Each structure stands twice: as C-alpha cells, then as structure tokens.
Amino acid sequence: MATTPTASLPLQDIARVGDRLEDIDTPALVLDLDAFEHNLRGMQSLAELHGVALRPHGKAHKCPEIALRQVALGAQGICCQKVTEAWPFLQAGITDILISNEVVGRQKLELLARMAAQARFTVCVDHPEALKALSAALDARQSFVDVLVEVDIGQKRCGVQSHDQAVALADQVARLPNVRFAGIQAYHGGIQHKRSFEQRQRAAEKGIKATAGYVDALRQAGFACEVVSGGGTGTAGFDAASGVFTEVQPGSYAFMDGDYGVMEWGEVMALRHALFLQGTVISTPTPERAVLDVGLKSTSAESGLPQVVGREGLRCTALNDEHCILIAEDPRRRPALGERLLLIPGHCDPTFNLHDKLVAVRHGVVEVVWPVAARGLSR
C-alpha cells in the first residue's frame, strides 16, 4: 500500500508578496507595517527628545531586517541576549551590538572574540573569573570589547550586589588586556510589566535611584560611566527622561503584545498593536466552540492567553500544543469552519522564537516576508 517517496516534494512558502491576509497559510506570524513603523518612530522620537541613545533589543524579534530599520531611523545599535543570537545581525550588517548578558563558556567566548574582530561589541560582566576568561579569549583572537558592569537594581537575577563589587570589577577591567570599561548595565525586567502608570513610574524611579548610586560610586572611584544602559518598553519613558541612563533597550515597543497592551501608558507613548498570529478555524464541534490551528508551538502563553482581534464576545479559554479553544458567548458570533482569525500573542519575544518567517502586511496585503534569522539561537 505504501510506496517510497520518489520525487522531491518541496514545502510551499507560508505566503507570497501580493497575497491577501486571508490567503496566508496558518499559523502565521503577521506584522502590520503601518503600526510597526509608527511604533519605531515613536520610540526613536522619545529617545531623541531626551537626548539618549536608543538601542532596541534584538531578542524581541530576532529579525535582522527589523534591526536594520531600527538603525536606519537612528538607533545607536542593538542589544542581543545571547552570543549566537548576535551572529545573524552581524551578518546582516549591524555594526554595534551589546550582549546585555553574562557570557560564560569556551564556545561562547570563542565566537564572541571572532565576531568582535568584525564590529563593535559590548558585553556585560558581573564576576571576576568571567571577566578574566573574557579577556583571555579576546587576547587569543586579538580582538577587543567594551565592558559594562552589570548591576542588580532589584531584578534579583544577574549583576553585582554592591558598589564595592562594581568598583572592583571596573578596576579589574582597567588592568586586563583587550577589554575597556564603558559603564554599567542596569535592567529590571520585572518592573516593565506593572500595569498602572503610577506604580510603574514609582518602580522605575527606585531603579533609577539605585542606578545613579552605582554611577556615583564608580565616579568617586575614578571610573566614569560613558554608557548607562537599561530600560525596557515599560520604563523607557522614565529611564530616558531620568538624566541617569544614556541609552534605553526596549524591544517589545515595536510590536506590543497582550501583556503590554493592557498597561496604562499615560501621555508618554501611544504604541499600537503591530504583531498578530493568524489562525484558521479547523473545528466547530458545538454551537459555542471553535478550535483554531494555533497553539503553544506557535504562540507563547506564559504571560497570558492570546486575545482575539475584532470579535466581541469571543475569547480563548485554553491553548494546547497545536489547538486554541475559542468560546463564543453568543453562538451567533462563533466563527465558521475555515475562517481566519487574528490573535494578539500574550508575549511577543518567545512567540517570535517559534517562527521562521514574519509575514509583513500593509492594508491587508503581503508586502514582504522576513526571515526570523536568529530564531532558536540561544547559545
């Protein structure tokens, strides 16, 4: 009954330029270019208004085509969270990359040292042994990096815990070859997501104060912080206006997601939803229930279930590996078999990491399909 596959049978692309939205195969990660460009301009203007550099985070989108557009609009460079993640951005011509994280391990240091011979790299350190290994790896390849001492301003993740530790590391940088002290990295991920404007402002001010304390302690010890980097989408407005940070590192601002979408933004920014997941209704087993071909393998749910766009009274009640269960309050509003629906992912960063392609549309027509080239590059 079964035969051996003979001819090659290529998989079709998810979409082609000129396709209408409803012709895109699903699940598909879809970018609304008008909203996206609005968001890019908004954050760039905010940074320029306050005279700080914008260094958008590449971990949010993992897409070099997006980074090139961010830089073209005025961004100083980008951040990456992992060394391999930086690789496709470097290949695409991004020439100023901050690895906003600790780099530990032989293979990672070797790749960093080789990439640092080709562009400007900055890297975070929070441990004397890690710094020593970094310097040695760079020395072996005769390349150089700028170093930011990572300081913990409340995130309780990485980063030095005291002014003394920060000064000791800055001092060690000064005595090691192939590394140059450039300043500090001060990022608090948790406070980015506080929903109320006032709560977020208060939390940001606490972080800014802690950051300023580190800058002062380092200055008093003779180490001027040329770069004070931090701030995500949630606090970028406060950090940029602080007079303490010299650059901000937002990522999600370009896209928005379910988590950021429910936050109060005050007058600071008017970001728009630009990122969507398109799914198809594959089953309508009851009058209230519809099932989409979208699941945990195409959208992340750790920051909340996806939201259905433009369908009042229709909500996602569960997300399995490859199924999204939708329940309609009123059966007359249940979508029909084969219908395409747009969802807003709960969290954009891990959602991008599930897709190889980003389908960019304008006015409902596919304008371009971009590779998510750093997808899966977590080493």
Add this chain to the structure above:
Amino acid sequence: MATTPTASLPLQDIARVGDRLEDIDTPALVLDLDAFEHNLRGMQSLAELHGVALRPHGKAHKCPEIALRQVALGAQGICCQKVTEAWPFLQAGITDILISNEVVGRQKLELLARMAAQARFTVCVDHPEALKALSAALDARQSFVDVLVEVDIGQKRCGVQSHDQAVALADQVARLPNVRFAGIQAYHGGIQHKRSFEQRQRAAEKGIKATAGYVDALRQAGFACEVVSGGGTGTAGFDAASGVFTEVQPGSYAFMDGDYGVMEWGEVMALRHALFLQGTVISTPTPERAVLDVGLKSTSAESGLPQVVGREGLRCTALNDEHCILIAEDPRRRPALGERLLLIPGHCDPTFNLHDKLVAVRHGVVEVVWPVAARGLSR
C-alpha cells in the same frame, strides 16, 4: 570603530560525536540513549502484550531518526498533528502516517494530497464540509487517504458530539471519492496527566466506555471500525488492554518529562527519564543564587518549571526568556560559575519544538546528533 564583516564566520555545531557531556555547548537538548531505548522497548512490549498496534506520536519529538527507530522496533507507523509536520518524516522514509487532527485550508489539503500519493496517510474529520473539501483535494491529485471520524470522549476540543453525527460522517465518507472509512480517533489529552494511578484508570475507563459506544453505534449502522486509535502515554496501558482500542498513540513515553515524571505508574510501565536540558551557570550573584543560560526560549514551562537533576536542595524558582534562576537551600550546595547542570523539562513536546538539534549521548559521551527536522512545522 566598526568594520563591515568580511569573511564568512560559520556558527560551530552544538556538539560533535565523541564530545563528553560537559563539552556540549549550552543550552542543549540531550537524550540519554540507554534510557530512551529502554522506553521504546517498554511501550512496544506493552502494545504487543495486548495485541494492539503502537503508533507513536511524532509531535512529541519531531525527529525522523527517532521515528525510524520506533518503526524498526515494531511500531505500525507514526502520528503527526500537522500536515507540514509529516513532511520530514515522509522524506525520511516513514510510510504510514496518521494526521491525528482535522485538516482545514487550501494549502494544507494540497500538501496532504501530494504526500498521500507517496505513502499511506490517514486523517481525522469531524465536519461534513471539511470532509467534502478533503475528498475534492485528493480527487484533484488522484490520491487517497483513510479517514477516521474523530469523536469527543470528554476532551471538549475537536470531534463529533454524538453517535448520529459519527454515523452521518461515516456514511458521507462512503459516498465520496478518494476517501475510505477506516474507523475512529478517540483521544482525551486531559486525562493523560492525572497523577494518581487509580484516578487515571477511572478516567481512562470512562473514555474507553465512551469509545466503545461509538464503535457499537457505527457497527449497528453498518460501519465496522478497523481502526480505533487513541491513548497517550498516561492511559496507553489501560487503552491497550481495553479490547476496544486497536492502536495507541503515545509520544512522551520515549522521553518522560517533569509532568509525567511525578505520576504514579503502578506495575504497568517503568519508564525512565531520557530527555534533559543542559545549561551553564553564567552568574552566581549571591551565596544562594545561581543563574543558568536556559530559559523559555529553550525549555517550556507551561507544565511546571524544570527540575535540577542530581542536586539535592537546589531548585529552579523562575524561568525568564533566557535565564533560569536556581536557589540553593544551603549556600555550600550552590553550583559554581561555569558549571554544567542537567534539567528535566516540564513538558517534552513544546521543548523539542525549541531546538534544531538533539544531542544523543551514551555513558556521558556524544554518540550522534540528530536534527529535530519537524521543529517549527506547525502548518
């Protein structure tokens, strides 16, 4: 300061054959071949003991090399959850594939029709319109599939809701070209994960009874179910012994994960943990805290945080996109900077979907590196 990248700078492979476990770059998805082979044999023996077919689920691992080993040990074929997911398995020579899901949409039907010309495909239906479109797409390509009517035995996801609906679909299959009625698909994902043996047994028996009801109703209407397919890792033992199911579809059994690992298994099976995530300690900012280079982009957490292997008093307290926070009860047990640790992922299926490579080791040495070829194929 910055220069344009000149020479090509290839990314190194995550591991090479002969590497020791501690030489593998991280984060890495690691398979213990001894435990894996033990699990494969265990489930195959269970199926043979009860005279049912084993059709392991390819969605769990997305790795054709694994499917080939499952079939070589006696599996009837495999399941896939999506049409594109089946594609690399077909290319690798798997010749009997059940798409254990509804297939709706022009592109998906077109690909299925083309693949069905090369191997034996079976596909689920739960809606007359979907069945009509399936038959038409196959007719256009002059290919054929077997059809299982999906019945809802309590999952409340896809599947017909009544005996009458099942009979009506079977009848429609008989009157349409290029499709043949083969039986039913009866799967209840939720009950796979009940922790107590007795609770799971009771839930499985309820599902088996509902399944038997559908089989009887179809038989009375003149439709014999040659295939009654269902059963995941959690209920496979009960389903195989039921006399109702003719084949079982477990996936996780080959690997185990944190979720299945905490369950009571009784005498039915003795599965071993075979799948691990290896991480490196990149920061030790406090006496109690260590941070690994593992996160939501390398392991799924919707079924629980990863567990640390072989380190008493050390547990994961948070998982960010690229960081795993570990807290040691006793600071003397906190791992050191640069140490490699093994974790057990909370849920194996979405974790496989984050990795391009599976590093297979035996006695701590890399024996082979397998591509996770269906990673990301969710269309």
